[in-house]
Amino acid sequence: MRYFEPSHLDRAIQRLQQNTSQLEILYSKVIPIDRCTSDQGSDNRPPVVRVTVLDSSFNPPTRAHLALALLSTPDISDTTLLLLSVRNADKQLKTGDAPYTERLEMLAHFADDLARSQIEANWPFMPKCVHENPTSSSDQSLAKSLWPVILTAAIDEPTFVGKSTVLHHALPPYWPSLVRDWDGEHRHEAFPRFQFTFLMGWDTITRFFDPKFYPSPEGMSKSLEKFFFVEKSSILCARRPKASFRRPGDVGTEPADEQEESIFLQSGIVKPYVDAGLIKMINIGASEGLISSTRLRESLKGTVNTEWVSLTTPAIVSYIQEQQVYSAPWTSG
Template sequence: MNAKPLWPPGHALKLLQKVQRHESPLELVYTSHERWPFPRLPTHPQRKLDTIRISILDSSFNPPTCAHLALANSRPPRYTKPGLTSSTAELDYDAKLLLLSVRNADKALKPGDATYEQRLEMMYLLSKDMLASVSQRLEDNSEPEHANVAIAIVDEPTFVGKAVVLRQFLHARCSGMYHPATALDEMAISPTYDGISIPDPRLVFLLGFDTLVRLLSPRYYASEAAMMDALRLFFSPTGDNCYVACARRKLAEVQDTVQEEVEAKTLFMAREFVESERVALISLGADNVDEQTSSSQVRTKVALKDETWKELVTPSIANYIIQNSLYVS
């Protein structure tokens, strides 16, 4: 696998600078095909395309780990799949998005970190690992038919803010594909009946438990009341209509008392949204993947010359880290 992405030199930097200068709130760096987020091929005949289910893996990707890969390839929670019969209940998300924010509520760039350009290149490698882990590479080296992945950068630190930006961006992109002005364009979608409505994006944010803690922490909002108001709008079907799929911690994992208290408080804060089926705890379904596998563990192990760091990332990411001498003390 090539260590460099397919985009031209300077492409990612140009888009990064555009977002950082506030000229654009969000930019797509890469899409697996021009029709994204619409499927490359027609949808399943038993499901009308009135809703597009898009998984959002939002992270610092410094670097991407095996936990990122497992989360990115996790199955949709049952209740995020409207209109599906039992025979189609195991369908994947319609589209997937790897999202990098250039403004993080907790983390600022530090000496020794991968640059944003390097993270985007590793995200590209992760997108290829996502496909390789669920499908054998075709003989002609083309992408599998179900490939529907994109990479984007956004200038927004909170999930609530990202949801607003994403919905506005996706509505504009999808509307452009239906617009008569693009009817002769290959990426235009031909309506099959008059008065066709634009499919509504249904965003499912994929989180680790530590990120769920931050989403439900009042310190990131003006007050606890302001947090609940923001989250109710975030999850409301008449608001941003978002879902959260959170990786469940391993039951056998040894935890200290403080961590147990944090988790109990988080689940208590989330109970309203769990009961309304807006927050789901999911299993990553991989015995060799620990939800707590973190990018910081990789960076620390690389700096200490502990070769076990290679077990925490995919081979393509490991090769990239070595070739670019990342995280070396």
């Protein structure tokens, strides 16, 4: 089953690539909540919405992506944004890769699986920005609203630093149409402030701090300061093996050991942000840490190899089987 007409996704990608749009919100999972009719924080400023961002190529989504997304627990996040960039700083489309339209379609199905996993984990869905709104005043009442717990979106920006800037500019105008009253009416409220936490694995955070992705050492320093200190974005990094194609039992599958991690985190360019609490490391399951999209695609090449089914989520399994996503003769370009 498809959620979108391919032409709808084609037009969204075209708007991004033609710079007529910075961000395309394509799918959302919402929940009903009770909230105060006043949308001001305790200091009479718009509330802060905490958004965790899982940015990946999703070619296709896997259980490793699910494990990362489930790090955005309610104590640190109000909304999870699944983000696909149609321009990648480190990867180019290759023969056999799924087109961006297929990945965006799969991302919506993956959002369904993520929502099911959140429900199974009995997450208490109450956005912190709503919970912290003042409720003691007698003139405040509760209203039913729909809150976007999970969003999927496309962007045309290859770097994390650039994505943070785009999200700060482009997401606020979307917000009134995403947070709706129970009767379906859009809320005409002040744009909230946003705080973004980017979820990533060990291999990604090392690329984040790789000078080759910045124009110069000075440019890198300014970009990082803007990301962490000006925009107040942060990183939650899962420890995982660096190699993108490893199976349990392979030689060299040990995650980055404590010494390697310590050297990296205490390096001159990284340490200030660790000390400021803006970079945190966390463990995910050992089996999930060995899963990658590359491994799944390689498994799909075998005529009798069904390992790939265990590497992704049920909705993605169904979609790949029904649509024959990786059986089509996709070509780069």
